[in-house]
Amino acid sequence: MTYARAGVDVSQVRKSHEVLARRLESTFKTRKGKVGHPVFPIGHYAGLVDLNDGRVLSLHTDSVGTKVIIAQLMRKYDTIGIDCVAMCANDLICTGAEPISFLDYLAMAKHDRRIVEEIALGLVEGAKQAGMAIVGGETAIVPDLLSNDGGLDLVGMAAGICKEKELILGDEIRNGDVLVGVASSGIHSNGLTLARKTLLGEYKLRENVPELGRSIGEELLEPTRIYVKPVLEATRKFEVHGLAHITGGGFAKLDRVVGQAKLGGDITQLPPTPGIFRIIQKNGRISDREMYRTFNMGVGFILICPQKTEDAIIRLFVRHGHNAFGIGRVEKNRGIRVKDKVVT
Helix, strand or coil: CCHHHHCCCHHHHHHHHHHHHHHHHHHHHHHCCCCCEECCCCCCCCEEEECCCCEEEEEEEEECCCHHHHHHHHCCCCCHHHHHHHHHHHHHHHHCCEEEEEEEEEEECCCCHHHHHHHHHHHHHHHHHHCCEEEEEEEEECCCCCCCCCCEEEEEEEEEEEEHHHCCCCCCCCCCCEEEEEECCCCCCCCHHHHHHHHCCCCCCCCEECCCCEEHHHHHCCCCCCCHHHHHHHHHHCCCCEEEECCCCHHHHHHHHHHHHCCEEEECCCCCCCHHHHHHHHHHCCCHHHHHHHCCCCEEEEEEECHHHHHHHHHHHHHCCCCEEEEEEEECCCEEEECCEECC
16 A cells, blocks of 8 residues: 555655746745745745844645544544644744644534534644644534535644744754654644544544554544754754644655755664554555655654754753654765665
């Protein structure tokens, strides 16, 4: 089984993004010389616009994806709001920006007050973890757009702020820099389409799985870990050259940052693979390369820094309650490799 066969062809999506980015960048000239002029091409973790006062506004939008289907099947909606905030906040910090504001968009086939209230609980919890204020949003009832009475989609939009001189975009990454990985809380909010295709034909959603110590449904709904506070502290205290949120595209996402310096990355060691990924791989008969290109495999975030700061950064994350570890280094050869498997 591959992600493409499950219905998501990442390579084709990437090509579409490239075409779309070229078209959208034609709008940059509308703000030339004005507040809000873009200062970086489309394609990093967030859009960056100049505030003309030495600061840059970082903007990002993202969704929970098909994790909402698991929430529907489990009839449990109080955690996907955390995922929604996490997918935005964790991307914003990859530019060095501090997340400050959040908006949500909830589309439903049919209004259900209980579901709305449960989702709001997660949004609030996620915002608190990220240090953001939720300043508004939109709820749309669109029965003709969504396929069933329980259908819904959850999208977040967020803003962060950073001094222009403190932006971290990857262009200062150097050959020999180290990659510090931070543990994920599980599958997070990516690859759920492939996970569902490989798991739900084999297991009942509420069936307890000894290897997990809980049901498949509970495992898949584990909220995405929010890395904002320790990452911002690390960037303020230590020399950090690059930041990568490991989401859609798995470790291939690292090229988005390392590629800014025209370098590559070799991931030579990973923490023990969490049970959920072992089960997905076994049941789907999925290759190692495909797993590395789809899932976080237990590493939800990567910091790129000089070797001299590696141990201090790891200790900082441990103080914040996160497991962190050296996983590899930056190399001259372009592309990202995980245990000798080329993923870009």
